[in-house]
Amino acid sequence: MLKKLKSALKSPKGSILALALKAAVFSGLLYFVNSQWSMVIVFLAVAFYFYFRPSLNTDKFLASFIILLATSLIAINKLLITHYSFLISLFFGFLFFLLLGIKNLIFIKRESYFYLLNGILFLAIFILFFWPAQPHWFFVKYLLVFFAIGLLFREFLNFLIPELLPSQKRKLVVWGISFLMVQLLWVISLLPISFLNAASLTLLIMFILQDFNVHHFSGTINRQIILRNITIFLILTLVICSASKWSP
Numbered sequence: 001m002l003k004k005l006k007s008a009l010k011s012p013k014g015s016i017l018a019l020a021l022k023a024a025v026f027s028g029l030l031y032f033v034n035s036q037w038s039m040v041i042v043f044l045a046v047a048f049y050f051y052f053r054p055s056l057n058t059d060k061f062l063a064s065f066i067i068l069l070a071t072s073l074i075a076i077n078k079l080l081i082t083h084y085s086f087l088i089s090l091f092f093g094f095l096f097f098l099l100l101g102i103k104n105l106i107f108i109k110r111e112s113y114f115y116l117l118n119g120i121l122f123l124a125i126f127i128l129f130f131w132p133a134q135p136h137w138f139f140v141k142y143l144l145v146f147f148a149i150g151l152l153f154r155e156f157l158n159f160l161i162p163e164l165l166p167s168q169k170r171k172l173v174v175w176g177i178s179f180l181m182v183q184l185l186w187v188i189s190l191l192p193i194s195f196l197n198a199a200s201l202t203l204l205i206m207f208i209l210q211d212f213n214v215h216h217f218s219g220t221i222n223r224q225i226i227l228r229n230i231t232i233f234l235i236l237t238l239v240i241c242s243a244s245k246w247s248p
Contacts, residue, residue, distance in 0.1 A: 015106050019097050022050045027093030031085055033076055044069065050100065057103045060158070063151035064121060068095055070148075071124040095120060111160070118156050119203065125149070126202045129185060130195035142182055149206075150178035156210060161217055177209055193244035201240050208233050 029043040051065050052058055072092035076085060098117045101107045125148050129141065154174045157165060165173065184205060188198050208229050215221040 019100050023093040023097035026096045027089040030072055031089035061103045063155040064099055067121055067148055122206050123203050126199035130198040146178050146182045149181050150174050160214055165217055197240050197244045204236050
């Protein structure tokens with residue numbers, strides 16, 4: 001019976017099932033964290049075990065893994081929305097499912113799943129940044145977001161265009177974009193819009209910058225792509241702004 005179960009889990013459908021089971025355990029442990037250090041340690045130990053077994057591509061997606069852990073723990077403990085703790089746990093469990101599927105080569109179209117994971121992690125960072133009920137640790141908050149953006153963006157470039165950027169140039173682009181995004185975060189935080197709209201607007205800008213950099217360094221940038229991105233930016237910015245309640 002045990003041999004049959006192992007054989008089933010090694011099949012394509014079994015691999016998906018194994019990922020789902022790991023994601024369910026991840027969600028369950030996250031739900032019961034509740035600021036208890038003992039549960040935090042158990043949660044982290046299990047998450048690290050699931051991520052590093054097998055050891056395939058562990059370095060390649062380590063930034064997403066660390067940021068996923070950090071954002072999930074902050075969200076479940078600091079947002080003061082206990083009524084939604086179960087949904088938050090399921091949400092981050094789904095992200096863990098995506099991460100393991102990409103890392104362990106389970107998914108066929110990994111690029112699409114990576115775009116989804118990367119975008120949602122950026123959105124989670126921006127929502128936590130703009131969340132109103134939080135202590136005003138100004139410098140620490142901006143510094144953490146700066147490094148989180150840089151690590152995710154570097155992982156994004158390494159995954160999509162790994163051989164098109166020299167190491168020094170990649171560092172310059174990554175941390176230059178991170179610095180620019182932190183400045184934009186400060187500007188957007190001054191707008192009288194809700195935290196969700198502010199996070200959505202920031203994510204839109206991040207998407208545009210990512211797309212521009214990929215096409216630029218791939219040598220596929222042209223007028224059509226530039227006009228498309230400008231049009232998308234203007235239309236979605238208008239949608240976000242029109243959906244906002246402009247109150248001081």
